[in-house]
Amino acid sequence: MEYDAPMPRAPAIDDVFSAIADPRRRQILEILGVSGAMAVGELVEKLRLPQPAVSKHLAVLRRVGAVVATQRGRSRVYRIDAAELKTVYDWTKTFEAYWTNQLDSIREKAESRAKRDASQRKK
Amino acid sequence: MEYDAPMPRAPAIDDVFSAIADPRRRQILEILGVSGAMAVGELVEKLRLPQPAVSKHLAVLRRVGAVVATQRGRSRVYRIDAAELKTVYDWTKTFEAYWTNQLDSIREKAESRAKRDASQRKK
DNA sequence: TTGACATATTCCAGAAATGGAATATGATGC
DNA sequence: GCATCATATTCCATTTCTGGAATATGTCAA
Known part of the structure; x- marks a missing residue:
């Protein structure tokens, strides 16, 4: 099948x-x-x-x-x-910006992006 | 207990x-x-x-x-x-020494400790 | 309201992970 | 080789997780 x-x-x-x-x-x-x-x-x-x-x-x-x-x-x-544990470390580290001061700019970008996408959703 | x-x-x-x-x-x-x-x-x-x-x-x-x-x-x-993901990040970070140059000294300590423990194991 | 759209929840069957007990394998000293 | 210590593996029962289908809930627009 x-x-x-x-x-x-x-x-x-x-x-x-x-x-x-x-x-x-x-x-x-x-x-x-x-x-x-x-x-x-x-x-x-x-x-x-x-x-x-x-x-x-x-x-x-x-x-x-x-x-x-x-x-x-x-x-x-x-x-x-170490190697494998570093893998996990590296993965989580990619989100580092989310718990630092960069958070604000990220959130802004996210918000505007969300708005934009939600409105021009035609597909 | x-x-x-x-x-x-x-x-x-x-x-x-x-x-x-x-x-x-x-x-x-x-x-x-x-x-x-x-x-x-x-x-x-x-x-x-x-x-x-x-x-x-x-x-x-x-x-x-x-x-x-x-x-x-x-x-x-x-x-x-961010908060919860940082939890994982922090946890893995406690092993950081294992994938940096501090590795050698750690390994040495570990080895000698293991030897010592293994020999004086009478309990 | 009604209807369409967007997402969430429930129910179900199958796969996988865990704990526990019993047992097997491996290493050492005599 | 034999007995013993140290660790690994297997078998079993139970719980948990995931995917799929169907269905429910919620939101907006007319």
Whole structure:
């Protein structure tokens, strides 16, 4: 049949933005951010979550590239991987003008644009 | 405390981070960010998505405070609301050191810390 | 009012994400 | 190799999210 393809079903687990949507994963990143690096066991203690849960969250973060792991004896030490987080940073930064003094001029432009568009809407 | 509270059942739709996890919503924000403001109908055209879909995404963005709407004749003009997006910006910014020259010293600290912890792990 | 236009909401089915328990894999020391 | 410690993975049940279609609400113009 020929209707549109089902469309790749949105987000997927391989997206940093989706990864940091979960508050626990953000918490993990925050801890790693402050501590620099940490083994899974330590994270389990700090978070007071069952170990499998922590490992699963770490797996997600690893998959999107937000963290990297290195084997250190029996344990695995995780640390922040900057690149992917910078992606989010860069994205939000594009809206920077909206929370600075440039706001006024932007709003003006927006207003006039909206007015204009709304009136000449013929199509 | 004995154990941790059940923890508010994760994400919820009232969180900016969850809101921007969806690529289409990010796209909407990008468009609004560039254009300043835009009516729903225009967004429908640009995104080439069914109108109900766009309205639903806008509803989510509105709910988390990422956008605000103002009635303009028959149509509703949406525009970026800075505050909430700045929240995300601020959060990611806390990792800034990881993608700048400070990276080296951080990594060193992390490494030595990891080593130390791993060895004196008796508990 | 009535009708047309613009947007929002509801209902539904399917996909995906999460937590929990059990289990598997990997590394180390003896 | 064997027992143990550390972490990862699988299976399952439940909740949440998204898209689509149909429908409802709201606004303007005549």
